[in-house]
Amino acid sequence: MRLYLVQHAKAVSKDQDPERPLTYDGRREIQKVAAFIKPLNLEVDALWHSGKKRAAQTAGLLAGAVKIRTGIIERQGLGPNDDVAALAAGLASLQQDVVIVAHLPFLGRLASLLLAGSESGTAVAFRNAGIVCLERGAGNRWRVNWMVTPELLG
DSSP, X not given: OEEEEEEOOOBOOTTTOTTOOBOHHHHHXXXXXXXXXXXXXXXXXXXXXXXXXXXXXXXXXXXXXXXXXXXXXXXXXXXXXXXSHHHHHHHTTOOSOEEEEEOTXXXXXXXXXXXXXXXXXXXXXXXXXXXXXXXXXXXXXXXXXXXEOGGGGO
């Protein structure tokens, strides 16, 4: 199983707009990342997002670059400060590949729990509009397969 963890693209400040939609630069960066991964022909069962506007917009822009079998799904429990243990436990029995578009510190804690067994670590340096591909191997052990950020793409 592969799990693609995506930090939402750059969003406006809460002072500018409480719903925090993506900035122009944020849209441009996730489009750049999406164009880069499109030739990989990634196929996933679902693309989950937190439901916050910035995550939903990021998911929508990313969806054109990934073949999604069941669709884009707003999912509870992916908020910035939500508990990661329940999701990690659910992933243990999941066989299909999934994309999750969410927030920090949630993604950092989830990646650390899956990779190092403790959510308090900093196993991955997430970036806005970046994608981290984790792969589950033998013994239900996770590893980083690859990572791409807008900064790498120039």
